[in-house]
Amino acid sequence: MTQDTLTIRQMCDAFEVTPRTLRFYEAKELLFPEREGQKRLFTRRDQARLKLILRGKRFGFSLEEIRQLLDMYEIGDQQETQLRETLQAAQQHLGDLERQREELDIAIDDLREQMAWVEKRLTTLSSDQAAE
DSSP states (O other): OOSSEEEHHHHHHHHTOOHHHHHHHHHTTSOOOEEETTEEEEEHHHHHHHHHHHHHHHTTOOHHHHHHHHHGGGGSSTTHHHHHHHHHHHHHHHHHHHHHHHHHHHHHHHHHHHHHHHHHHHHHHHHHHHHO
16 A cells, blocks of 8 residues: 555455444454544554454454454564464464365365265166166
């Protein structure tokens, strides 16, 4: 993003989210837009945080995990703690995703075998009926 602040509509357009999503993240203390009357203005910091929130969600992080990791930015150790904790959490999520993929691969193979059996059985039944 090149603008210092974005309106809620601009944020929605830029990140392909709904206003409700932005308000939800604000209520969960993940985003902290500035206020001008009723108008919300999202700073570059909010824009960066939203990008990280959406990425974290895509990777399977809970909102609480994301909030905790984002809050570590404030520690003041040049983000070392935040980066270490993020790496550790990412390694755990990667392991979970890989296990899920293995389970899916097994289920897919099993389903293919069952479908092949059904197709073979249908062919046999059709052949039996044609012979009669």
